[in-house]
Amino acid sequence: MRWSPVDFERIKEGRPPESAELLRALSVGVDFITDFWLEQYLDAYISLGGSKIKFLTGSPGSGKSHCLGLFLAGAAERRYRTVALSARSSWIHDFKEIYSGVFASVDFGLCLKRCADNAVVEMGYRPEDIPEGMSFADYLASRDLFDPVTRRELRSQLNAMFFKNPRIDRNFAIGAVLITGGILGHPALEPAAQELLMSWLSGTKGAQLAPLRKLGVSPSWKPSRITKYNARHMLRSLVEIIRMAGFSGIAVGIDDMEILAGASSLEDIRYTKMRREDAYESIRELIDEIDTLSHTMFVFAFNRGLIDNETTGFKSYQALWMRIQNEIESGRFNRFSDIIDLDKMARQQYTPQVLSEMSRRLSDAMAEAGMESTPVNPDVVAAMMLKTGDDASRQSMPRLINRMTLGGV
Numbered sequence: 001m002r003w004s005p006v007d008f009e010r011i012k013e014g015r016p017p018e019s020a021e022l023l024r025a026l027s028v029g030v031d032f033i034t035d036f037w038l039e040q041y042l043d044a045y046i047s048l049g050g051s052k053i054k055f056l057t058g059s060p061g062s063g064k065s066h067c068l069g070l071f072l073a074g075a076a077e078r079r080y081r082t083v084a085l086s087a088r089s090s091w092i093h094d095f096k097e098i099y100s101g102v103f104a105s106v107d108f109g110l111c112l113k114r115c116a117d118n119a120v121v122e123m124g125y126r127p128e129d130i131p132e133g134m135s136f137a138d139y140l141a142s143r144d145l146f147d148p149v150t151r152r153e154l155r156s157q158l159n160a161m162f163f164k165n166p167r168i169d170r171n172f173a174i175g176a177v178l179i180t181g182g183i184l185g186h187p188a189l190e191p192a193a194q195e196l197l198m199s200w201l202s203g204t205k206g207a208q209l210a211p212l213r214k215l216g217v218s219p220s221w222k223p224s225r226i227t228k229y230n231a232r233h234m235l236r237s238l239v240e241i242i243r244m245a246g247f248s249g250i251a252v253g254i255d256d257m258e259i260l261a262g263a264s265s266l267e268d269i270r271y272t273k274m275r276r277e278d279a280y281e282s283i284r285e286l287i288d289e290i291d292t293l294s295h296t297m298f299v300f301a302f303n304r305g306l307i308d309n310e311t312t313g314f315k316s317y318q319a320l321w322m323r324i325q326n327e328i329e330s331g332r333f334n335r336f337s338d339i340i341d342l343d344k345m346a347r348q349q350y351t352p353q354v355l356s357e358m359s360r361r362l363s364d365a366m367a368e369a370g371m372e373s374t375p376v377n378p379d380v381v382a383a384m385m386l387k388t389g390d391d392a393s394r395q396s397m398p399r400l401i402n403r404m405t406l407g408g409v
Contacts, residue, residue: 249295
């Protein structure tokens with residue numbers, strides 16, 4: 001069985017499946033957006049060094065999380081490191097928290113391992129020739145090739161790779177050089193020291209700064225913590241190393257942003273007025289500084305109440321709203337718009353035939369999993385759409401169609 005029952009339980013709950021393959025198999029209509037983003041942004045503008053922020057909104061059940069997941073799945077196929085965060089489980093009022101979430105998702109150790117392989121190639125060797133479990137330094141030593149000149153050349157390669165790159169912060173570069181050197185076996189790095197450096201680079205609060213000065217670093221270097229004030233600068237360094245590792249860049253999706261405007265005590269994370277405004281200011285700063293990043297795309301997803309609510313939504317923070325509002329509204333859906341309204345897209349794209357095809361694909365997937373379902377035919381969909389007209393309930397048609405197919409109400 002290709003599909004897990006858990007995926008269908010998630011669909012029943014109004015959430016997208018975890019399986020990227022099933023997500024693609026079920027996608028109808030919303031790929032009008034995701035295919036466009038992948039082709040026009042990730043394949044072109046972002047891959048050439050650009051950076052972009054998009055906002056994805058719509059009524060509950062309009063397919064925001066599905067769209068976000070589909071986009072990230074497509075980004076992964078294009079060799080982007082992908083990051084999926086939720087404002088319900090990760091604080092976003094402090095950009096350091098977003099940075100830490102990105103760092104935890106991109107497998108920084110893998111990126112530095114690839115950088116180490118690049119250094120091996122620059123030294124005139126092939127990484128695949130090094131036995132598993134043996135460092136490059138040990139490999140050279142086993143062949144009586146690790147003389148002082150070779151050691152100096154290896155250090156020179158690391159310095160050129162990280163320190164001479166203007167897009168990498170010097171503090172960040174020092175950490176990267178030490179860890180990459182540890183992977184190569186020279187300069188040697190104890191596991192505890194590597195863990196300390198990784199903890200510091202990740203923005204972990206408990207990282208001790210004093211021991212970092214004992215790692216052979218210049219006494220003039222004073223390590224500083226990653227804070228909300230320098231986190232965007234550190235993110236630029238992180239993305240550059242991701243690129244050096246052979247990846248296309250990063251694609252970051254932050255879902256459930258509507259929690260910013262909510263006040264439910266049932267949520268694990270609850271944003272006070274101060275933290276909400278800090279979150280809006282953090283997004284405003286990201287917009288203003290987006291051109292300092294490269295090979296990076298952010299997508300923020302939320303229920304449309306975050307726009308409509310003038311008391312606690314985006315409109316309550318004019319410095320942010322002035323930057324994201326659409327100055328020119330068109331009668332037709334504009335895929336280049338920074339705010340993508342899935343309700344508006346639904347009115348243009350979700351015909352009875354499209355929604356019926358959505359139902360059929362879900363039914364086929366359930367049949368493959370040995371589960372019963374009832375595909376909804378176009379005539380039934382047309383009657384439902386005629387009944388709901390153009391009001392808000394029509395915009396949740398994808399969720400309603402899924403429930404009917406699954407046998408729900």
